[in-house]
Structure formats: structure tokens, C-alpha cells
Amino acid sequence: MQDQSKKWLYLVILALIWGSSFILIKKSLMGLSPFQLGALRTIITGLILFSVGARSLRTIERSRWKYVILSGFLGSFIPAFLFAIAETEIDSAVTSILNSLVPLNAILLGFAIFKIGFTKRQMAGVIIGFIGTSVLVFRGAEVNPEQNYLYAGFIIVSTVMYALNVNIIKRYLQDVKPLAIATGNYVGIILPAIFVLLYSDFFSSETFNHPDFEMSMLYVGILSLFGTAMAKVIFNTLVQISTPVFASSVTYLMPIVALSWGLLDGEDLGWLQLLASAIILFGVYLANRKKR
Template sequence: MKKTAWLAFCFLGFIWGSNFIFVKWAAEYITPAQITLLRVVFGFLPVFLFALSRGELRWSHARHVHHFAVMALVATALYYFAFAKGTALLPSSIAGMLSGAIPLFTFVCAFLFLREERITATKAVGVALGFLGVLLIAQPWSVGGDIEMAGVAWMIAGTFSVGCSFVYARKFVSPLKLPAAALTTYQIGIAMLLLFMVIPVEGIGAVFADDRAWIGLVIGLGLCGTGLAYVAYYHIVENLGALAASSVTYIPPVVALVIGVVFVGEAIQLIGYLAMCLILAGVALLQFGSRKVAPEVEPDAGVGLAPAGKAP
């Protein structure tokens, strides 16, 4: 099973790194809110069937619906919308690089709200390097620059939202000891219902006028990037462990950069490459620091509603 787990690892890194170009294609025809809605709708089916096949869905779980609703908001609806909005305003490669900062914001949220994370010298340097990378990408000192600050702000909002979701999950959801596939199904299902309530669907069919746009959105972003990505993540955790699964964080920014620069022709300045290296170095130091403090991690630690927080 480890061979299939490594295949799932590669699939996850590639598909999450491809998400940004799928959003860019779809954004030419529909709004970021509508992209979010369709992503969740088509991502729900694989997750639901996976949980159903494992017999993990229970009516008794309904008593925890308030927790599922919170996670549906911060770990799915708001997170996906913020990333769709940011990616629509930025080059896909830049958006992909900024997504690599998710572990940084997760650590900061855990430190601020849980008071369980220990600040070590290694972790402090990691956070500093990561945020320096984000700053170099945003370049707030450059008036009239190529980078849309609103897009950067939306990407940061998305990373902060999913960072908060990890904190909430650890404090309120993980103690419930419910099956991970079931939790994910409830999270995405409730998010889908909430999005249907607030997002206008008028004109949403325009995306189907372009084969590249709808295939990227429905199959790439929805079925693969959301639904099958969850299934793949759990398979990795079960066979390789949570620490190995968390290292997939390094792949999507690189994949997004390659797609944007090589295949789409986006121009990235040298400072952008430096920024990505700093972000990934910061994440690596955070993980290294965490291993030194807590070398043993339970197989399902951080799982439950977490895969969405690993990468977009």
C-alpha cells in the first residue's frame, strides 16, 4: 500500500499546484463566488461516496452539527472563496507561491489561540523567513507595481481562515473522535448548502462555453482538487503517517510556479523566486522545530477536517 500512498502523494502535490490555473481559466467567465460554489458541489460527491463506502456516516453525528457548520465556513467556504478571489486578481504562479504560507498562518493561529505551541528559536526563524517571503511577493513599497495588493490580501485572508480552522478543529472537533471521512463529508456538504443560499447562480453556466474552463473547474478543481484530494490525503496519512502527509505542502507552490511560467508565460521577477524559497524554508524550519519538540505524532493527528488546510 505504500506504493499507492506515494502515488497519491505525487497526485496531491500536482493537482493542488494546478488549482490556481484552473481558477484563472474559470474566472474569465464566472465570479470567484460561483467558482467556489461549483468547486464544492463537484468536490462533494467523491468525498460522500468514500465515506458512504466505509460506512462512517451516522445520524447520531447530527448533534455536533454546530461544529461542522463552523468548519464548513472557515475551512471550506471562506477559505476557497478567498483563494478564488485572490487567484483571479494575481498571476497563478504568485497565488500558488502565497498558498505555501498556509503552515505559517496555522502555526501563528495555534500560538495565539491555543497557547499550546512552544516558540523555539528554530520556529521563530521559520516564521520570520516565511513572512519575509510573503512581504517580498507583495512588495507593498512598490507603488503601481505588477502585484495587485487586493489579491495578496485575499490570499492572506484565505490562509488565515484555514489556519483558524485548524485551531477550532483541534479544540472542538478532534476530541469528538469521529471518522475523518465523515467529518469531511459533513464539512463540505454543509458548505455546499450555505453557498447555495448566498451565491447567485445567474450566469454560472457561462463557464461551460469554454471546454478548457469547465473541465479545469469541474474535473480539475472540483472532482480531483477537492474530492479525490481528500481521499488521497487520508490514504497518505494511513500508510505513511501525518508527518509525511504534511510535507506535501512543499510541492504545490513549485507546481504552480512551473505551470505559470513555463506553460502560461507569466513573468516572475528574481525576487519572486527568492520569496518562494524563503516561504518554503520557513515551513521546513517549522516542521523541523515541531519534530524536535514532539517527535511522535498520532496517525490521525491534525486530520479530520485538515486536508483542505494543507493546500488549496
């Protein structure tokens, strides 16, 4: 299969996997704290990747390891906790919509840090995207007064980290095998995750006796295997055979999947929030549309 066909196939698969991750995070939090969830997700994913990708670590040159480790913290470790914390206060569907800011941030950071130019159309898309985000956050705070929409800030910070990560992979790890990058990421972050888990009261009777503990562990396992381990390898491949902006444009499709799961789970979005979501996605589309 040619790269042109592969990249679209990988994009759709990623949208289905990552679009389902938000509801899995929500369900995992029924019996776990955000720090327990973030740590477990990192540890389980690391063990899965080490079991299949340990040999690939030999292919990483010594000079590339600093970028691999940095990629692990920006693309996996910190966002795993930030998303879990955010979903203690705001709906999974809303977090998926805010996550669509990744391509916009990829453009801004690509210009500011990696000296990648941008067009007026892309800047217009960025502005439109941030307008939609503002409407979504402020309107959401009115529609759901019981939810603390300041927690949306955790998602926005995560999108900045994801945007940095995708530029780092494209700029410094272009010729490193995707499995090696994904496995190498966890060489640097699995030990910090173990320390977080030890200090999160996970190994306490209160945690183990929680009525939702077993189901939460099942959801974390699914999230780690598909939403993190498998998805990271696919995403790294997608970045290498396309562009950072195209790869991060998976966030166009993720809200569709996440909104479907959210509605099935009883989450509610007002019409103005849906309009704001459309504005965000239009801004992302405008920023990434190529001239004919």
C-alpha cells in the same frame, strides 16, 4: 503500508493535485465569475462526496457535528471564493507561493488558540516566512503594475483559515473517518453555495453564451473531482496519521507544481520574486525541521 510510508505518499499526491489547482482556477475564471466558480466548485464537490460518502455520515457523533461544519466553512467554503477572487488580479504561481504560509500559521494558531507550544527555531521560521511574503507582495506590485497585489490579502486570510481547519481536525475530529469529515463538511456548506450561485447571474444567457463557458465548466469539474473531493479525503487521512504541521507542509511542494504550470501558461516571475519564494519556503522548512 505503514503510516510512515503512507504519509509521504499522500503528501506527494496532494502536492500534485493541489499544485495543479491554481492553474485550474485561473482557467475556470475565463468564462465564470469568482462567485460562480466558488459556488460551482462547492456544489459539484458536495454532490460527488454525497454519492460516495453518504453512509459514512452515520458514524459522526452528534457532539462532533459543530466541528465538522466549522471545518467545512474554514477549509472549503470561504477559501473557494477567496482564491477565485484573488486570481482575478494576481498570477496563479504567486497564489501558490503565498499558500505556503499555511504551516507557519498552523504553528502560530496552534499556540494562540490550541495551546500548542513552539520553539525559538519555529518562531524564527515564522519571521523569515513573513519577510519573504512581504518581499514577494511588494516586489510583485512593482514588476506587475497591472496586477493589484492587495488581492494577496485574500490568500493570506485563506491560509489562516486552512491553519485553523487543520488544528480543528487534529484536535476534535482525530477519530472520525476522513470520508465522513469530508462529506459532513458539505452538509453545512452546500446550501449556502446554492444560494450564492442563484444570485450570481449564473443562469443567464450572458453566462451560457460566453465563448469560454464550456471549457470553464470542464476545468471546474476537474477541479471539484480531484482538487477538492478526492484531495480533502486524502488530506483528512494525512492529518490523522501524521501531525497538523506535517500535513500542512504539502505547501512546500505545491509551489513547484504550480510554478511549472504558470511558466507553461506564460506567467512571469522576476528574480527577486523567486528569491522571496525561496525565503518563504526556507522559513517553512526551518519552522518544521526536527532536531536530530
